Amino acid sequence: MPDVDCFSCQRNEVEPAELPPRERILIGAGWRVAHAVTAAMPGWLVVVSRRHVLSWAELTAAEAAEFGLVTWRLSRALAAALGAQKTYVACFCEASGFEHLHVHIVPRAPDLPAHERGPAVFGYLRGPEHDRVPTVEMDRLAALLTAHLPEV
């Protein structure tokens, strides 16, 4: 059941065709991929469970298997479209109001400074609002990434 107070559930309830491109980069049976709203790094994605679950243990086997393919497809697209050398995959779901299961997929550029690598990359989510990727750019990146998703 969707949780009416949950941001992810509210967005999941919108018809996919009515979502902006940045919120429907990939939509599968169990997962929806969006550009991270507060990211100061172009291509920082979030893979959101389409059901209101709070833990990996609540997923079905099919949802868990689908997650692997989604992550692989996004990694290929981020490498091909944005030149990511690797992708970081991180899941905490600890922020108040954001406990709904979601996974950060971060394109690690070849020239990301050493002091910003690893968990320090989360500084890109905490910066001032004026550093964030503009929504029009998120939509452009979304179309680019969708076009680069490999088929399965």
Ligand SMILES: [Zn+2]
């Ligand atoms: Zn939810």
